[in-house]
Amino acid sequence: MTAAISQRAANVQQHATTVIPRRSSAASVAPPRRAIGGTSRQDAMALAGAAVSSLCTTMLLFGRLTPLSGRLGFVIVWFLIFLGIYAALLSLTEDRPAVVDRVMAALLTSASVLAGGALASVIIFVLWRGRTALVHSNFFTQDLSVTGPSEPLNVGGITHAIAGTLIMTAISLVLTVPLGVACAVYLNETSSRATGLVRTVVTAMTALPSILAGLFIFATWVLILGFPRSGLAASIAMSIMMLPIIIRSADVVLRLVPGNLREASAALGAPQWRTVWQIVLPTARSGLTTAVILGVARGVGETAPVLLTAGFTNTMNMNPTTSPMVSLPLTAFKLVSAAEPNLIARGFATAAVLMLLVLILFTAARVLGGRPVGRLTKRQARAATAQSARDRLRIDAMSSSANRVPQEMS
Amino acid sequence: MDVMTSIPGVAAANAPAPQPRELHAHPGRGDRYFNRGASLSGLTVLSVMAAVGIFLGIQAWQALKATGFSFLTTAEWQPDTNKFGIAEVMLGTVLIALVAGIVAFPIAMSAALFITEVAPKWLRSSLVALVDLMAAVPSVVYGLWGLFLLQGQVVGVSRWINTWFGWIPFFAVDGADPNNPLAAATVYTASTLVAGIVVAMMVMPIQCVVMREVFSQVPIGEREGAFALGSTRWGMIRVVSIPFGRGGIIGGTMLGLGRALGETIAVLLIISPVFQINFHVLQQGSNSVSSLIALRYSESSDFSLSALMAAGLVLFGATLVVNFTASWFVARSRSGASSEA
Known part of the structure; x- marks a missing residue:
């Protein structure tokens, strides 16, 4: 641009009497762009x-x-x-x-x-x-029942703790997921006046120190009701910790479901429960999964409630109702509390397994939750398209039968 | 107005204005069940949560009645001889939480500002994931790290602080001799400082998440305005971001403190419990309400359990107050209308 102007100025100069000072060639070059970001040398x-x-x-x-x-x-x-x-x-x-x-x-x-x-x-x-x-494979295939405190690391393992963690987590999930999601639906989809109170109490409960959840179950379930300390008691204590987390995350996710989806569903004549079951929950599915996984990641790592309610054992126990059952964090805690170097090494390995488990859960939550509410994966989109095609056929069949008796339509 | 064509609505213009149609919803049987079921689940959650608090209160009553006001001022813990109180454990809990807050706050704030303002765009989402991951690491893992790795490193710093600032009462250490370089380091281990630093690792991500949320909502117009007036990046942060996010900064910090008050396992692994008032954060020996419960819950007598319940009730009350204050700060800040927490 500047070069063209100076060219025109040179042309003009030949015919006019006014003399425009010839620009030096250096000035006609565009000045270098000023760097506004990055780091200079x-x-x-x-x-x-x-x-x-x-x-x-x-x-x-x-x-x-x-x-x-x-x-x-x-x-x-x-x-x-x-x-x-x-x-x-x-x-x-x-x-x-x-x-x-x-x-x-x-x-x-x-x-x-x-x-x-x-x-x-x-x-x-x-x-x-x-x-x-x-590095010893027996760490993942044996329990500690016959392993003395100073025995070498190629004997004994933590299968009992892995099994315990899986069983307790499964029981907690059975307890918390239906109740948590139903409560989140209650907070978002019903017009009850008590929602404010429930939301406040749930928020307050996220602050509950984990040891108190354990103490509560220990005092009621074990001391007053007389049940033994067991995996079930620990699962209930874990559930008390997980429930508020799941409810709060699910509450946030359900709030993000666009209101026009609900209105469209209602306008098509769907009753409210069908709107919730077929529109709201499927739309929020990935977010709800993330909410549950985050709750599990928190529950799996809880030591204090399990410490008070599960008892302690070194043997494999698959029955959550009667005898003591341990989880990974509790085993890690107990093992490092001993003074034997081999037990401490096992404790660290247990903690490492626990950490990897949480890492995997966390990555799963990120992958699933990275998707905004209502955005479908390719497979879900194909399924939805196929479903609409089927609906189209159904509606066509209905309307062709309706055409034969048009009086009924009005 | 001379209207020739008859418009249906206008003909009735002289008639009284039409009342808005009354809307009735007649929920079908399915919806009635749905509403009842949803309300039932809400009530279940409410009653479970309320049961925890109420039950703690009822169980604690026996112990509180026996000691009365001295429960708050006694340092010892001997329920069998009726001499017990939470003065020491509560002090320890608060000191650990304070140390955690002092260590975690600057790091959380810097990390939040770094993620929103300084870090290149492609790095941001991974940094956010990293902070979330920090919050998800189980506390027993942090406890192991603190006990076996951090403690040995902190002892040197403790000794240095004690040597030079020992005249400040908080940093004094009984039994330490700064002039003896060969003195055993054990007086500096298992201290409030070490426990506080470990708890800070757990508190930092909680604070950082809230602060980042708030900083990311700074109105773009105000940021650009500051830049247009010639501000540097730090100048913009100082006059726009921080004032805008003040509610979130205070609220997030307090949320972290609430978490720090209730932390059990990491503290239990590190401290060596004592039952005398110990202000000295560098000195061996500390205590907290939650580790007291974890250590003593198996005592058989009903009364000592009731005493533990009373201690738990006070802890619960303290966390509730801290958390609700935090939520209040976040909610009433300029940025709080849409943020969670």
Whole structure:
């Protein structure tokens, strides 16, 4: 554009008397676009320089100049010195607001890295300490009934805890899923006046400390009603923890179902229960699944309620109603509370198995819940199309029979 | 108006204005059952939840009646000799929660701001998933990590803080000798600080989720306005994001504290329980209501169980107050109208 203008100016100059000063060729080139994002080379250099020089200073402080020691202390001192040097380097070229901006960005970033690093260190540490027990296949095929505390790791395993966790989770699911989803439907689909109260109480119950759920079941189910401490009692305690979580997540999901779907269903003459059963719940299916999985992920990891209600055993027990039954977190807790190194290694391995289980559940919840409410997968879309085609045939058949007796239509 | 053509509605213009048609819904049998069933499930949930609170109250009554007001001021826990109270355990619980809050708050806030403002777009959803994952890791796993890895690292920092800031009463440690570099580190282990840091790992994601939710709702116009006036990114965060999200920041922090008050297993693994008032956060020995219950629940006598119930009731009350205050803060903030929690 600028080049064309200067060309025209040159043409004009030949005929007119006014003299336009010839532009230098440099000025006619469009100025380079100003970078508005990203990091410049100078920034990167300042960052790297500050990191290196602060590392050197800290090593000097810890190794030569002062009697400081400790890994955690080293990192803290390094970070503080880094911030100071980084700010000083930036202030050579930038004004104060820019320096503050960069330093704060560095702070926010490093706090996030700290959080992520802590999570990574938790996962890696537990896997690392559990590795000696995890590599033996008998860890997944035997229980601890005949294994003494100091026996080597190629004897004994945690099948009893895995089975216990699965049984307790299954019972809790049977108890919580119908009740939780029905309660969420009650909160969203009925016009009862008590919904506000129920919602408040459910919100309050998400705050219930898990140990109190265990204490409640211990005092009622075990002491007053006289049932033994068992997998069933632990499942009920777990259910009390899971129920509010499931209800609240399901409540949020049902609220996201578009109201015009309900209205369309009602306008077509469907009674309310059919609207809920065939429109609202299927629309929210993936979100409801996520709600349930999140509840399970929370329930599986609960130790305190199980500690009070399940009793403790080292043998395989498939019967949840009579004798003690353990879960993965409880086993991990009990094993590391012992002082035997082999038992501690088993405890870490149990915790690692538990962590992987939660990780799998969590990934499943993300995959299923990544889909917005009402958006169908390809398979669901094909099924829905086929169903509409069948409906079309049915309606066609009905209307062709109705055409023969048109009086009935009016 | 001279109307030639007769319009059906106008003819009745002189008649009184038509009343709105009354709408009657006659629910069929299916809908009546549906409504009854739904209400029944709501009532069931309500009664289960209420039963927990009411039952705790009834069971605790026996112990509370026996001690009266001194239940709140006694530090010992000997229900058999009728000398028990929650002064110490409640203090320990609150101190652990406070340490957790002080450690977790800056990290949660920074992580929330990092996710919404600083991180590149492609990274955001994975960071959000990472924070959610942190909240899902079972507390026994954090407890193991704290006991076997973190404690050894924190001891050095504890010693340093005690050496230089030991004159502040909170950081004093009985039996520690800063002039003796070879002194055993055991006085610094199993302390409130270590337990608090571990609980902070569990509290941080809860706080971060609420704060991120709030920061992501900052009106785009106000953000762009700040940039248009020449603000840097931090300037925009300071004058737009943080004031906008103040309710969420306070509410999220308190929600995390509510969780910290009730944490059991991680605390139980790390602390070594004591029954004397201990303000010193760096010193070995602490206690909390939930770990007290976990340690003593199997005591056979009815009365000591009632005493534990009373302690649990106080803990429950405290978490309820903290959580409802948090919800109130979130709901009345500018951004709270549509956010959860």
